[in-house]
Amino acid sequence: MFSITVRDHIMIAHSLRGEVFGPAQRLHGATFLVDATFRRPELDADSIVVDIGLATRELGGVVGELTYRNLDEEPDLAGINTSTEVLAKIIADRLADRVHAGALGEGARGLATVQVTLHESHVAWASYERAL
Amino acid sequence: MFSITVRDHIMIAHSLRGEVFGPAQRLHGATFLVDATFRRPELDADSIVVDIGLATRELGGVVGELTYRNLDEEPDLAGINTSTEVLAKIIADRLADRVHAGALGEGARGLATVQVTLHESHVAWASYERAL
Amino acid sequence: MFSITVRDHIMIAHSLRGEVFGPAQRLHGATFLVDATFRRPELDADSIVVDIGLATRELGGVVGELTYRNLDEEPDLAGINTSTEVLAKIIADRLADRVHAGALGEGARGLATVQVTLHESHVAWASYERAL
Amino acid sequence: MFSITVRDHIMIAHSLRGEVFGPAQRLHGATFLVDATFRRPELDADSIVVDIGLATRELGGVVGELTYRNLDEEPDLAGINTSTEVLAKIIADRLADRVHAGALGEGARGLATVQVTLHESHVAWASYERAL
Amino acid sequence: MFSITVRDHIMIAHSLRGEVFGPAQRLHGATFLVDATFRRPELDADSIVVDIGLATRELGGVVGELTYRNLDEEPDLAGINTSTEVLAKIIADRLADRVHAGALGEGARGLATVQVTLHESHVAWASYERAL
Amino acid sequence: MFSITVRDHIMIAHSLRGEVFGPAQRLHGATFLVDATFRRPELDADSIVVDIGLATRELGGVVGELTYRNLDEEPDLAGINTSTEVLAKIIADRLADRVHAGALGEGARGLATVQVTLHESHVAWASYERAL
Numbered sequence: 001m002f003s004i005t006v007r008d009h010i011m012i013a014h015s016l017r018g019e020v021f022g023p024a025q026r027l028h029g030a031t032f033l034v035d036a037t038f039r040r041p042e043l044d045a046d047s048i049v050v051d052i053g054l055a056t057r058e059l060g061g062v063v064g065e066l067t068y069r070n071l072d073e074e075p076d077l078a079g080i081n082t083s084t085e086v087l088a089k090i091i092a093d094r095l096a097d098r099v100h101a102g103a104l105g106e107g108a109r110g111l112a113t114v115q116v117t118l119h120e121s122h123v124a125w126a127s128y129e130r131a132l
Numbered sequence: 133m134f135s136i137t138v139r140d141h142i143m144i145a146h147s148l149r150g151e152v153f154g155p156a157q158r159l160h161g162a163t164f165l166v167d168a169t170f171r172r173p174e175l176d177a178d179s180i181v182v183d184i185g186l187a188t189r190e191l192g193g194v195v196g197e198l199t200y201r202n203l204d205e206e207p208d209l210a211g212i213n214t215s216t217e218v219l220a221k222i223i224a225d226r227l228a229d230r231v232h233a234g235a236l237g238e239g240a241r242g243l244a245t246v247q248v249t250l251h252e253s254h255v256a257w258a259s260y261e262r263a264l
Numbered sequence: 265m266f267s268i269t270v271r272d273h274i275m276i277a278h279s280l281r282g283e284v285f286g287p288a289q290r291l292h293g294a295t296f297l298v299d300a301t302f303r304r305p306e307l308d309a310d311s312i313v314v315d316i317g318l319a320t321r322e323l324g325g326v327v328g329e330l331t332y333r334n335l336d337e338e339p340d341l342a343g344i345n346t347s348t349e350v351l352a353k354i355i356a357d358r359l360a361d362r363v364h365a366g367a368l369g370e371g372a373r374g375l376a377t378v379q380v381t382l383h384e385s386h387v388a389w390a391s392y393e394r395a396l
Numbered sequence: 397m398f399s400i401t402v403r404d405h406i407m408i409a410h411s412l413r414g415e416v417f418g419p420a421q422r423l424h425g426a427t428f429l430v431d432a433t434f435r436r437p438e439l440d441a442d443s444i445v446v447d448i449g450l451a452t453r454e455l456g457g458v459v460g461e462l463t464y465r466n467l468d469e470e471p472d473l474a475g476i477n478t479s480t481e482v483l484a485k486i487i488a489d490r491l492a493d494r495v496h497a498g499a500l501g502e503g504a505r506g507l508a509t510v511q512v513t514l515h516e517s518h519v520a521w522a523s524y525e526r527a528l
Numbered sequence: 529m530f531s532i533t534v535r536d537h538i539m540i541a542h543s544l545r546g547e548v549f550g551p552a553q554r555l556h557g558a559t560f561l562v563d564a565t566f567r568r569p570e571l572d573a574d575s576i577v578v579d580i581g582l583a584t585r586e587l588g589g590v591v592g593e594l595t596y597r598n599l600d601e602e603p604d605l606a607g608i609n610t611s612t613e614v615l616a617k618i619i620a621d622r623l624a625d626r627v628h629a630g631a632l633g634e635g636a637r638g639l640a641t642v643q644v645t646l647h648e649s650h651v652a653w654a655s656y657e658r659a660l
Numbered sequence: 661m662f663s664i665t666v667r668d669h670i671m672i673a674h675s676l677r678g679e680v681f682g683p684a685q686r687l688h689g690a691t692f693l694v695d696a697t698f699r700r701p702e703l704d705a706d707s708i709v710v711d712i713g714l715a716t717r718e719l720g721g722v723v724g725e726l727t728y729r730n731l732d733e734e735p736d737l738a739g740i741n742t743s744t745e746v747l748a749k750i751i752a753d754r755l756a757d758r759v760h761a762g763a764l765g766e767g768a769r770g771l772a773t774v775q776v777t778l779h780e781s782h783v784a785w786a787s788y789e790r791a792l
Contacts, residue, residue: 002481007519009385013277013293013334018178020237022185023332029277029293031385046414047477052520053418068287070277081179085134105416121273121295122782123139124184141781145673145689145730150442152501154449155728161673161689163781200683202673213443217398253669253691254650255403256448266745271783282574284633286581310678311741316784317682345575349530369680386518387535388580405649409541409557409598419596425541425557427649464551466541517537517559546706548765550713609707613662651667652712 001112004049005037006056010063014071014082021083027072032087033119034063036095037129044107054104062094084118088128092116099132133244136181137169138188140195146203146214153215159204164219165251166195168227169261176239186236194226216250220260224248231264265376268313269301270320272327278335278346285347291336296351297383298327300359301393308371318368326358348382352392356380363396397508400445401433402452406459410467410478417479423468428483429515430459432491433525440503450500458490480514484524488512495528529640532577533565534584538591542599542610549611555600560615561647562591564623565657572635582632590622612646616656620644627660661772664709665697666716670723674731674742681743687732692747693779694723696755697789704767714764722754744778748788752776759792 013029036059038050066074071082080086092114099108115129145161168191170182198206203214212218224246231240247261277293300323302314330338335346344350356378363372379393409425432455434446462470467478476482488510495504511525541557564587566578594602599610608614620642627636643657673689696719698710726734731742740746752774759768775789 001525002485002523004481004522005520007386009387011288011292011294011384013291020178020180020183020185024275026332027277027334028275028332029295029334030275031293031295033386043479043481046416047479047482048416049481049522051416053416056520068290068292070291070293083175083179085136085175085181086179088134121275122271122297123273124137124188126136126181127134129133139782141783143684143688143690143781145687152442152444152447152449156671158728159673159730160671160728161691161730162671163689163691165782200686200688202687202689215439215443217400217439217445218443220398252671254667254693255669256401256452258400258445259398261397265789266748266787268745268786269784284574284576284579284581307743307745310680311743311746312680313745313786315680317680320784347571347575349532349571349577350575352530388533388584390532390577391530393529403650405651407552407556407558407648409555420539422596423541423598424539424596425559425598426539427557427559429650464554464556466555466557516539518535518561519537548706548708548711548713611703611707613664613703613709614707616662652665652716654664654709655662657661 001039001041002043002049003037003039004052004055005035006052006059008034008059008063010034010067012066012069012071016083017081030120032084034059034091035117035119036091037115037117038108038111039113039115040111044110046107048107050108050111051105054108058095058098058103062091062098084120084126085128088116088118088126091118092128092130096130096132133171133173134175134181135169135171136184136187137167138184138191140166140188140191142166142195142199144198144201144203148215149213162252164216166191166223167249167251168223169247169249170243171245171247172243176242178239180239182240182243183237186240190227190230190235194223194230216252216258217260220248220250220258224260224262228262228264265303265305266307266313267301267303268316268319269299270316270323272298272320272323274298274327274331276330276333276335280347281345294384296348298323298355299381299383300355301379301381302375303377303379304375308374310371312371314372314375315369318372322359322362322367326355326362348384348390349392352380352382352390356392356394360394360396397435397437398439398445399433399435400448400451401431402448402455404430404452404455404459406430406463408462408465408467412479413477426516428480430455430487431513431515432487433511433513434504434507435509435511436507440506442503444503446504446507447501450504454491454494454499458487458494480516480522481524484512484514484522487514488524488526492526492528529567529569530571530577531565531567532580532583533563534580534587536562536584536587536591538562538595540594540597540599544611545609558648560612562587562619563645563647564619565643565645566636566639567641567643568639572638574635576635578636578639579633582636586623586626586631590619590626612648612654613656616644616646616654619646620656620658624658624660661699661701662703662709663697663699664712664715665695666712666719668694668716668719668723670694670727672726672729672731676743677741690780692744694719694751695777695779696751697775697777698768698771699773699775700771704770706767708767710768710771711765714768718755718758718763722751722758744780744786745788748776748778748786752788752790756790756792
């Protein structure tokens with residue numbers, strides 16, 4: 001199995017709902033390092049997993065919709081508890097949509113999975129992987 | 133599949149038995165960065181893998197039983213060759229016990245696996261993953 | 265010259281005032297890794313720069329006053345533009361106050377400087393150093 | 397499942413063929429951090445995945461055949477488009493050959509897989525995993 | 529003293545002249561992580577060291593003149609032995625020129641120094657600092 | 661001012677004397693990442709700070725005298741409280757001796773300072789710098 005990963009980041013404000021979140025129920029914020037990993041069993045005709053330039057551009061597009069915002073007030077996220085795990089899934093799903101729409105190139109249609117890892121600090125991170 | 137990871141560390145002395153360990157047969161020591169990763173296919177009712185506060189606290193409890201010690205003289209580890217791989221398993225097993233005892237919350241009973249990675253330097257690390 | 269550094273982190277929301285900040289004028293947030301470095305020309309009677317346990321505890325106290333908050337609404341920070349550079353100075357000044365109050369031990373009165381570095385992402389960080 | 401990973405690096409020149417590579421079609425270069433991960437379901441008689449000393453030495457041997465070279469002119473790589481993914485596979489395959497030849501010790505014959513990850517920068521890396 | 533640092537990277541081919549360079553006399557290559565640090569004793573009117581957006585853009589401009597190239601064939605570098613130290617100086621000097629030309633904003637004229645650090649691997653890096 | 665840094669590591673056991681060290685008074689251990697930084701105002705005739713190959717070799721020699729040992733039983737360290745700060749000084753002093761003995765080459769006689777940083781974990785490190 002082959003994979004490539006590209007990294008970007010977002011800087012957001014949000015609050016979390018549920019006693020389990022303790023002080024994170026208050027409005028606070030985070031820098032999330034965002035790692036997007038694409039996997040496939042065999043390389044494409046160019047000997048790559050996916051065009052790393054397109055992968056970087058499309059990841060940039062997805063994170064550009066989130067960064068420098070208060071997620072509590074984003075219409076797209078209304079009613080969603082934006083835990084790190086949930087944000088990883090949102091970013092992975094949006095990347096999957098872009099793959100299916102052809103934005104990562106025709107070769108990307110052969111991708112097997114996408115995984116998104118969000119590092120919220122040097123001591124905690126979360127991840128979500130799904131099929132493509 | 134979702135995961136979250138929390139990091140802690142231990143600073144221990146020990147020696148290893150077996151010619152394969154070369155100079156590490158002498159009494160020496162290590163800082164191990166300890167990454168505990170919890171995985172499950174679906175999030176719990178709070179939209180998380182596990183309460184990160186409880187996960188951090190329980191990992192702290194497990195590493196607190198090991199750190200600042202000479203493992204060669206720990207009664208709990210008598211007769212055990214404390215290679216990095218074995219220490220990863222010991223920590224994972226102790227975390228599993230705490231999950232099963234309910235220390236990571238009721239939601240944690242839905243966890244699928246726990247993985248422990250021990251970084252012994254910037255150029256070497258070991259990992260162990262088991263079902264919960 | 266000797267130094268020791270301890271690391272902690274904060275997760276905060278804030279907005280910045282001034283066109284120079286571009287999209288960061290909106291309410292957003294950040295995880296700041298906080299590195300506090302203490303320097304002195306000679307070690308103290310215990311052969312250390314400062315008690316690393318006390319340094320960690322006091323840094324934890326200072327960052328605990330800031331983390332999981334919206335800095336725009338903190339009375340202590342009213343009227344302050346909380347750029348990364350300014351936050352580094354605030355944390356350094358508060359650590360200096362604790363050194364002068366004896367919270368880092370009597371030996372810490374021999375410290376020459378304190379420096380605080382705030383990492384806002386994997387591609388940007390800021391620092392402030394002052395005399396003690 | 398257990399794993400151990402050892403890290404080394406190479407510094408090479410090369411060019412890539414195909415429009416998808418954009419400016420990387422020009423002769424340029426890269427430092428690749430090379431992480432080799434060995435996995436097996438159970439530890440060997442020495443309580444390890446593989447002798448870390450031998451793993452380090454053999455990885456050093458494999459990267460020593462590549463580093464400080466212009467890969468465009470290496471006879472062994474003639475006609476090969478040396479993308480990061482392809483280089484990961486080449487290194488993994490060469491490590492597999494050494495495992496099969498006994499260079500990592502008799503215990504290494506019980507290894508299940510080898511994975512090689514090549515970090516080309518702080519924002520991009522690629523990986524290849526294969527059975528042994 | 530305040531500072532801010534921004535990070536970018538270049539991927540270049542080159543060879544080095546002189547027996548001291550050993551195998552690096554052959555045509556090879558490197559990824560250099562490029563950290564540019566700007567220092568000044570007092571913040572500007574916006575409470576910053578320098579506009580981090582402009583600093584990032586101008587650093588991107590400077591590294592864009594070098595990346596994805598064979599430095600042995602760059603007319604600008606003819607006759608120059610492009611050691612890591614020398615490349616750090618070239619990048620710092622080019623950033624200084626941009627500061628003096630006003631490309632980092634009027635406030636940047638108050639900067640005291642610029643330092644450039646080039647990481648060539650996880651085990652080696654070089655740095656150059658100069659006045660502005 | 662120019663600098664180059666090379667990294668190695670040691671894995672040692674030791675205990676510390678003095679109440680200030682708390683649980684570290686027990687026999688325990690550490691991996692120390694060891695960064696040796698050499699500085700000089702102007703480059704030598706080869707356009708470098710110091711031969712990075714020799715610097716790596718000599719740092720390896722110095723750390724080879726310490727690693728995989730119980731420092732409490734090393735005759736060379738009898739009566740010395742081996743805090744991280746003190747170990748940084750010991751390594752820096754031994755490197756300085758090697759510079760003065762010519763082991764880093766004739767050009768190294770122009771070095772201004774050597775600094776040694778010891779990382780004991782992901783959240784703590786210490787440093788010592790001295791003239792050459």
